[in-house]
Amino acid sequence: MALALPKKVTIIEVGPRDGLQNEKSFVPTAVKKEFIFKLKEAGLTEMELTSYVSPKWVPQMKDAGEIAAACIHSSTRDIILAPNQKGIDKVYETDCKAVAVFVGVSDTFNLKNINKTTAESLAGLRPAIRDLKKRGFFVRACISTAFYCPYEGKIQEEDTLSLCREFVRMGVDELSVADTIGMAVPSEAFSLFQKLQEAFNDTLIAAHFHDTRKLAAANVFAALQAGITRFDTSAGGLGGCPFAPGAAGNAATEDIVYMFERMGIKTGIDLAILLEAIEIVAPHITKNIDSSYYKLSHQI
Ligand code: HMG
Ligand code: MG
Secondary structure (H helix, E strand, O other): OOOOOOOEOEEEEOHHHHHHHOOOOOOOHHHHHHHHHHHHHOOOOEEEEEEOOOOOOOHHHOOHHHHHHHHOOOOOEEEEEOOOHHHHHHHHOOOOOEEEEEEEOOHHHHHHHHOOOHHHHHHHHHHHHHHHHHOOOEEEEEEEOOOEEOOOEEOOHHHHHHHHHHHHHHOOOEEEEEEOOOOOOHHHHHHHHHHHHHHOOOOEEEEEEEOOOOOHHHHHHHHHHOOOOEEEEEHHHOOOOOOOOOOOOEOEHHHHHHHHHHOOOEOOOOHHHHHHHHHHHHHHOOOOOOOHHHHHHHHO
């Protein structure tokens, strides 16, 4: 029996946002811009650039305005994260046409991350998303703690499906469903993404895995088998949420691109240029770049 493989997949680069937000030392704005430009040159046409969040909560993102002014281009889907109306109003001052809102399935995580329960967040986002859609925005809903919560433990599939249903009713274009702390195993990834695909087949669905237990690539493959063809990854495998203790970096873009291309699945991404992008940011990152592709490229 042959594997069922698509001809191509889409990689959504989250390095400039998820990758950097948890980095303790401030990465100079000029470096972030160069990183983003090089990632685009590598072929990453959809990217989370930055987030309009409180600089007191996430100091690394305090230059969101400068990043938005310099890096948004109409030829690529450049996404800005915003947790509330205040962030969305800031996006309206830019040329950005794609917004990501983010809410966790678990109340405790939400309270730690955005100081609101899940229901309170939804109540605030409902009119905000209506307005974004009226203005022609691409709206992505990032669903955190879709499998496990660092505070509440295992999340029931029905709870994740039910939160996704709320966002689909609000008219979002995409659900990015996240294993925030990297606890899911491939059987769980397959099961949830299969149900999501069946339930919301008119909505784009992306899988967002963190690599805490080195299972991100296995989970990406399991989601692929469930019919998912959109994956959030981060160059260098950087990343993690400051309010999700235990979360490691995201699935590394270079490892996932390598895996897909070797399987004959097109990503449109040039690995050599992607490595150049990682070299730009690496000297400014306090932790080691841990992806297999990056480490092997340094041994040659
Ligand atoms: P709060 O303290 O409850 O909010 O924080 P507030 O309304 O009382 O405002 C406090 C201050 O923040 C005020 O400034 C506001 O103006 C300002 P002050 O008067 O003290 O100078 N403020 C803002 N500034 C910029 N942009 C905004 C904004 N809103 C208020 N949008 C708040 C609530 C949501 C602001 C805060 O909790 C926050 O910023 N949280 C961000 C958390 C975050 O960025 N987490 C990481 C992203 S999510 C993630 O990584 C998961 C994901 O990758 C998927 C996965 O893996 O799970 C997406
Ligand atoms: Mg994340």
